[in-house]
Amino acid sequence: MSKIALIGEKDIIAPLAFSGIKLFPVDSEAKFSAAVEEISNDKRYSMAFVLESVAEANTDVMRKAEENGANLICVPDFRSVRGFFRENLKELTKKATGAV
Numbered sequence: 748m749s750k751i752a753l754i755g756e757k758d759i760i761a762p763l764a765f766s767g768i769k770l771f772p773v774d775s776e777a778k779f780s781a782a783v784e785e786i787s788n789d790k791r792y793s794m795a796f797v798l799e800s801v802a803e804a805n806t807d808v809m810r811k812a813e814e815n816g817a818n819l820i821c822v823p824d825f826r827s828v829r830g831f832f833r834e835n836l837k838e839l840t841k842k843a844t845g846a847v
Contacts, residue, residue, distance in 0.1 A: 750791045754782050755798030759824055771795075779805045787817040794818040 750769055753760050757772035764770060769792075771782035779801060786792045795818065802809055802821040809819055821836075840846075 749793035752786050752795035780808050783812045787812050796820050796822050798824045
């Protein structure tokens, strides 16, 4: 059975604790890296959602994990409207349509 993960700040993701999604609360690059490594190594995770505020601060770790096959999906959160999600979505759309 596939698993889904959510990586983000504890106070934002905590309300989803009983949703069946595995939560990875992070507040540092080290914790983010450890969460991404755990998700990448466990092939039962079909995808992991990463909050925009956390993703933007850890772009190198995300890119490396994605190159190694991790399916990380950046999603906006109510605190950050920086455009990182939108730019990430544009790049994914280009790849999906073969425009790159």
